[in-house]
Structures are given as structure tokens and as C-alpha cells.
Amino acid sequence: MSDLVRTASPLSSSPGRNSDSFERPSFPWQSRFSRRTSSSLSAASPSNLQAAWDPSSARPSSRQTGSFTASASGSWNSTTRQHPGSSMGFGGQDASGTRQWTFMGFEWVVRDVHKLRDFVEGVHDTTESEDGSTIGMDDFEILKLAPLVGDDKFKLEVQAPVPNENGDSKPPTLTLCITSQILDFAHNYEMNATMMAGIKHDERIGARPEWVWDEHVDWVFRRESEVWDCPLPSLSALLENPRIQQSDSFTICVQIHCPVGPLFPQHPSAYYVPRDLLEGLEASLDNPNTGDVRFVCLERMPPDAEIPGSPASEASPATSRRPSSSTSSYSPFSLQTTARKRVIYAHSDILTRRSDYFATMLSSTFSETKLVPGDRKLYTIVVEEADFETVYWLLKYCYANWLSFKDHDDPRLAVEGIGGGWSARWLIQQQRGNEWDWTAFTKRPGDDSTVASARSATSAESNQDPNAATSTTKGKSVATEPSSVSSPTRSSPQAPRAPLKVSNSATSSRQTPSTTRRPLQPPVSGSSTMSNISRTKPVPLAGSAGYSSSGHYPLSPRTQRQSTVISTPDPHPHPTPPPPPASALAIYQVAHRYGMPALAALALDHMMSTITPATSFSLLLATSVWDELRTLVEDYVVEKWDEVSVSQEFEQCCQEVSSGEWGPDGGKTLMTLFRRLRSPSAMGYAPIIQNAFAKSAEFFRMPVDVKDSLQWEDPRANRGYVKIGRERVTQATEAAEIAALREKAPDFKETMEIGRDWDSVWKNQWPQETDAPGFKTTMLDFFQRCHELHVHVMRSIALGLDLKEMFFDNKIQEQSHNLRLLSYRPIKRALLDNEGQARAGAHSDYGTLTLLFQDQVFSIQISLLSKLIQLQVGGLEVQNPHTGAFIPATPIPGTIVVNVADLLARWSNDVLRSTLHRVVAPPAKPLNQQEAITPARQSIAFFCNPNFSAEIACLPNCGTVAKYPPISTEAYIVGRLAATYT
């Protein structure tokens, strides 16, 4: 059945429809003369009867999308119409003698007719255009394209003539070719069709279009004649028409009439199932005379609805109106709800074909049955996890493949609703009073056992509780109707706190649901037990194992096979009028439970196509257990964070989370989101890095004496300007050796070193704001961002080392880091040729990690065409520790090089090894015959350090024999710095 009716568009949504009317959206091919009219058909106005083909696009230009998420529309769209008449297949005749055919019409505009004429009627297949260039087939869309039309059932082509070899004096003509794409040769299928081709002049010239030429033919598409070739009049002849001549264009029109009906019995297709048959199927929903499955559900009173004539309204205002929570507005987290029992009848034959879940359930020997007069079997399913509204639309989808979603959905209702605390089960168990009346329920404040309790009837492993009505449950979300009272099971360790049932007829709390404010109703696992883990991990039922044998259902056959007496006759009409549209989230949840992935996808599409910044936050909280959906919603929230974070909804949600209304998952969701919002990828580093590079370049352009006034003085401070030649990085540790190296081959670089700005002892050497405007703030901001990034990376490293994620947090929080701006001036090649000379010699850095920002990409605007070229200087090389070879770390835009440094290597006992690296000079540009010069280079290194006071000793999970003695950060770093600087 699911193949029979295709959905309009997976991304279409339900808005645009009058929500008061719940007629099935009209089929797009439905006749305008049909007895049923619908707003959703209005898109198919008569002007759409022929969809103009736009040769520049590969698809028909007129595409209708249904206004319903799951409308039964195919993509024949407005181009296909079914004449009123019989619904017999193969164009068979009905009693009234009418015969039903389908009709398709297409138009194709041909332009540049003069040029085309010259090409087609020229002797050769190429010719010269006015500007002397060669004209070929490719110059004419009409000769190039082969659009598929009529839902890809026909291919349209116009062929140029082959050169006339017979010396025929008639001008060569174009041929229109229509190929049937759907012939089933294997079954020798034939399709009769009436073909019409015509030519009109272009209506855009203002006159009413008139037929210039037309042709009607009866044609049988079959093997060997799957193409209808129709020679068109000569282009010279057509150009005799003054309007075609004037507009230099005309329109080819094609109409195809063919019988309606199942073309291939082997491949039934939606388009050929007679509409009346589908309507009959749909009409059989909730027919108590023929239905053999009885869904018992709880209908919740819509927010703010009055209970008509309720005596309870006098007893207590809370029972006469949907109760409100602590806030003045209605809250679905209310401790009270008003609900009544409803029943919907369905057919097992349909349900079993639409859902594996139902198939298993209804074929199980376990299912509750009872005989109704006439010995008819009747299955009763007490729905625990969805309310009446949701069940109705779920069944509507089963029967008709469409459903209606609410435009504005409060996700709280879906998660805090039926199955989240309120269930039909308790009404049934009550067996007192009139369960068909609106009844108010109150949860006991602080009761947190709803989920456990609700799940117990449906999915929980309840063998701990000998009284459990569901001791044989294996992951079910629907329960057959219990016939005797059994106390709801609870997996909560807390004492049972059953909520009061505040009914108008009784005030007893007996057998009322135990409920909670816990919002989420996690998916059901198909496994034999329902652990806490599976409560938070959705396991869609589709395809899950374990449904083929009996014993999966909640209630013991022996105890449950007593028939249930319904005390009062059902006062509701059947078939029931449709309730308000469904909550997409509620449908998503039950679709998962009932193994209907296509329906879940529709609901997901609806949610994601109607999400707004104002609604997204509660949806995020409500979907925390549904990985696929939650990820999409979270992406949306992150993308729209600027708007989401100022929405009222966000504020309200935060309040609800803090008062525990979203349960523990609420807090976790917030934490995950906020972490993600602060993660480097979401933080938009690019402009910050660019700005830091720009300010750094400005700094180094300052006069030498200004820079010198800021000079680096003390390794303990490690702050200030370092001119060329002062530092010589190396792996050597002996001061004398380093001094000799520096003498012979200094590093050709100047740097500016910046530390944490609030250090009480060591002060940064900031230039005057007038000399380097914005330098200080830019660098301080950059410092902070780098610190945060460091924390992130260290957390990942902690996890990788099997440590607690936050293990390093308090060992790096003092920000004893060093931000280094580097400038490598252009340098004469000869100077770099000295032995051992490099821009920066091979070395490893000293702290935990170095975040290295290379002079990534400079966009240089050249030429008037604003063409951008990209220049990367490069030069950083890292050593492969196994081969000793240095490998260029070529700058990759949008990335940061992260090097492990010495203290992390010592900490991890060399599990993480520090990276030996150097900066070599890039190829030099010749200055003259003798000399060449290397380009300038900029980089920024952020040396991340542990707290200076931290002792760096072998970490717990990094081996038993420590390779290095413990050392304090300060001792190590200051020692290294003192050696490398002059």
C-alpha cells in the first residue's frame, strides 16, 4: 500500500490549509468536475492544465506540491487529468458507457526560428553565422534537450533531419519524437494512445495564440513502435506566418491521451488505483461494524477548552478547564489534565500491511480478543503512548496515506502527554463512573515515576514487581486491555505516589495513574528488557528482532483473556469526526514505536520545515532522545543562535529546565548545546585570526626604535619585542652551544611576546594605542580564544588518555600561556645559505600544545576583473619521528596546526611526543643575477602552558616507569627560554 500513493514532496509541510477541514487533499489529477473540491487543488488552475516546458530547465516548469505533508499526490501534477467517469482499469467501460482516459499536455517553445531554419534547411549540418562562427546542433536548445515528461513516462525530442541524400526537392524538416519510457516488453504490453501535435505562434506577441498546424493520430506504443515520430512542417513554411516571423519563435504543443488503469498488473502504481477505491478504503476507518481492532485511547482536552456542563466545574475550577501550572499561562507540564476515553475501530488486514509492529502484534496468539455478536474476533489495543488525536492521524495515514499536522505544535504536549504520565490504561482500570466523560486527573507534586510507571505497562522489565501487570512485557508500547485491576508497576525506587483521580463522580485515588513531570517518553527498545539505557536511546522498532514469537506482549495471556466489560455504551459517533491535526512530534514518536519509518520521516520533515527560532528550543529539549531529529534541531539552533537566544521560548525553556520540568535530560541537552556553541568550529575563528594577523603586521611595521622600546627582557616575564637574532631556537640545551649557534646562524625572525595581562608580577609591553590602534584589545581577545581552544583540545586528549574529560582543566586554567607574533622579513638568499641557517631552526616547543597559525591565505585583488589569487608563503616543516624526514606543513585555509610540546610529552611519558619542527625559507625571487630574496612571512604561535605552579609528572595511564623526573612548569619553561635568548 505504501507504494500506491506517493507523497507530494518530502519537504512539503502542512500549512496553507484550512485546519478546520479535514478532507483528504485532492489528488492532483483529480477532475475539476469532481464532486469533491478542495483548497489544496486550487493550485491546479485551468491555466496549469498544460505545463509549459521550459527548454532551459531539465524538468517541467510547473510543479505542484501538495499542501499536505503526506498528500496522495503524484508528480503527473497539473498536467494530467482524469476525466470523470468510471474507475475501471485499462480504460474499460462502465455501465454508463463512458470510458476513462488520462490526458497529458506539454508545450515547448522554439526560439531563433530563422537561425534554426538556416541550419536545418542548409545542405550541410554546420553553417556560418553572421559573425563567421560555426553554427551546430548545440546552438539550439530544442535539438539538444530530451525532456522527460508526464512523470517521466514519455521522452520528448526534436530531431534535425539527416542531409537529404535522395535529392528530394522538399526542404528538410524537423521531426518530433515521443518515446514511451514505460513499456513492459517482458509482458508484451501495448498501450493505445491518441497523440496530438500542434504548432501555435508565440502568445507573447499579444495576440490570441492560434493553431498554425496540428496533427492527430491513434498510436499503439508497443515493442518496435515505442517511438511516435511526427514530422513537423518545414521551418520555411512556418516562417510564412507573420507572427512566427515577427516573434522568431513558435510553440510546439503535444497532447497524449491514453487509458487510465493499471498498466502493469505486476507493478501496481498509485496513478492507476481508482480514486473511488482509495476513498472507500479511507472511509472504512473507524467502522465499528467491520473493524476488528479496537484502539482504546485517552483524549486530552485541548488547552483552555471548557467542559460543557461539567458538574466538576462547580466542584473545582481546576477540573472545569484545562488546568494551568505555576505560571499564569497554560503549561503542559501541569500537574493536572482533563481527559476522557475514546475508541477507534480499525482493520487488522490494513494495519498488518502498514506496520510490522501491528503485523506481529495482531498475528500473535497473545493479543486480546473477544467475540462480538456474530462471533467476530475483536482485538483490543489500549494505547499507552499516544493520545486519541495522534492515534487517529496515525490510523488515517495507515488507511489513506495522508495526515494533517498542526501548524503550531507545542512539543511539551507531545512529551508530557499520554505515555508521559497520562494513560488510557487507568481509565480502563477504573471501571467506575463514566469513563467517556471528561475527567480531571491530578499528579502528585514531585512524583517522578511517570515514565517508569507508564513504561511498565508497555515496556519495562517489571519482573521485580510480582504484581506487575506487564511481567511478560518486552518493549511494547501498546498494551492489550487489562481485564482486572493490577497496580501499575514502577521501576522507581521511590515509594509509590499514585496521583489522585479527581473525577466528578469519585474522589478516590484508587487505580489512578502515577505520573510525573518528567517530560520525555523515550522510545521503546525491541529488546527483552527495557533498561534505563534504552530509555534514553531510541531503538526504532522497524527491523528490530524479536517480534516474531509470542510472549512479547504486555499481559499474560491467561490473566488477560477475560473479556472486559465496558460499563457504559460508547457515546461517540463512528466513524468519528476528525480531531484537530496531529502533533508532528507525537506522530514521530509513535511512528518509531510502530515501525513506520516513512511516517516518521514525514513527521521529521514537517518539523524541520516549520521550525522557527521562536519554536526551536523546546523542540530541542523535547527531542533529546531521538538522535536523528535532535541533531537536525541542534544544527538549526546553533545556526540561528542569535535569534534563538533572544526568544521568549528560550527563556521559558531555561526556567523550565531549572525547575526540573524537562527532567535530567533537559540539563544535559543544555550542556551539550552550550559546549557546541563554544566549540572552535561554531565560534567563527576566521575573522579573529585575520584580524590578529592584520594587527600583527601593523605592529612589525612600527619604527624600530618604537619596537625596541618594548623589548623582551626577562625569561620569567617572557613578554615584549624580540628583534632579529636574539633568539636561536634549537634542541641543544647547553647555553654555550646555543650561543655559538646564534653567533653563526641566528633565527631570521622578529617576534612579539604576550602573556596573560593580569599577571601581578610580569607586565605586558603594550605599544601606545596611537602607535598601534586596536593592537592590545585584538591580542587580548585572541589570547582568550586560544586559551579556550586549548582547554577543548586538552579535554579531548584527556579522554584519549582514559582520563576524566576535565582532568586537565584545573591544571591549565591559570593561563600561563605565551602568545607570540612572528615576522620573517624578506631576506637575501645568500644570508640563508650559511650552514645551519633557517628562518627558525629545528626545535620542539616547551609547553603542552602549540596552536600555530600560519600566514594562511592572502587574497590579492589583481586586474580589473577582481580576480582573486591566493598566495601562501609556507615554510613550516615537521619531522616524521620514524624516518627523521621533515615534511612541509603546507598551510590549509581554515585550519590551525596543533603541535604537541615538551611538557605534554613529559606528562604523558611520551605517549604523546613533542613535534620537532622548523621554518625553512621558501624559494627566493631573483633580485639580479647574483642575488635573490625570499618573500616575507608572518605567523602566530600560541604556546599553551600548564599552570606555572603545576608539577608535571607521569600521568596515571601512561606507563609504569616514568621516563622523566617530575618538574614544575615554571622551572622547565623558564630554563629553556633563558638558554635560547640572548
Ligand SMILES: O=C(O)CCC(=O)C(=O)O
Ligand atoms: O613560524 C612558524 O611557523 C613556527 C614558529 C615556531 O615554531 C616557534 O616560534 O616556536
Ligand SMILES: [Fe+2]
Ligand atoms: Fe616552535
